[in-house]
Amino acid sequence: MAVQVYGCNHIAIEVTDAKQAVKFYTDVFGLKMLRGGEGAAWCQLGEHQFMAIFEVERLQPDRVKHFGLMVRDADQIQEVRRKLTAKYKLKLHPDFRCDFRDPWGNRIQVGDLSDESLVWLLPYQEVQKAGISFEKPKGRRQR
Template structure:
């Protein structure tokens, strides 16, 4: 029997400088550090985390990206625009950080990704899903 994929514990990003990366991402997102180690920082996402690793060894990623789930996608767009960060063309909210990592920003209310009520409460969030996301969850028997 094969093991089932359950979720993603973390994503690791290579950056040139931990301090510069925390400053950059802190302009658009409320950051809570889970921990710091030499050349590493761990940004808490409730029951998951984003790891920043110092020492970029590759060029910008063109197709590869990761998605960050937020409580207010419009606020992120406004903050990116105010900071003159280029937003990738298209209907999604994608941008590149200064190290070439491509980030897609998605709104929690619009996707089937779900946090438990206890995790949301622990994060100080009270979020509801929109109808399309609820339908996706129902279709998969997850609601």
């Protein structure tokens, strides 16, 4: 089965002052604030993506920086997990369905179109044509 990526889900960045970062990104790019508080903020990026801003005391590479990719369903997530662990010998983060660091240290989270947090994908024609349900699967841990 070929895995089909549906696009970039989100990006996350580190800053030393989340409130100032929100002001900057709102001013420079006209980003709409979705929510925020306690050193974090989420801004809309285009129609279907977002940017997460995390405040840290000291900037350093490779802490919460990551990006998310979307695949069709749980079977495709399992295919990605199999390739990562069997073919490339990479370790998966135990607290997520499919979260890993690539061979160069970049953190990537993979979600599928049925993740309940992805309701904003409804306008995508691929999702509508595929008849994806946004009900949370029973007994499956979401993160």
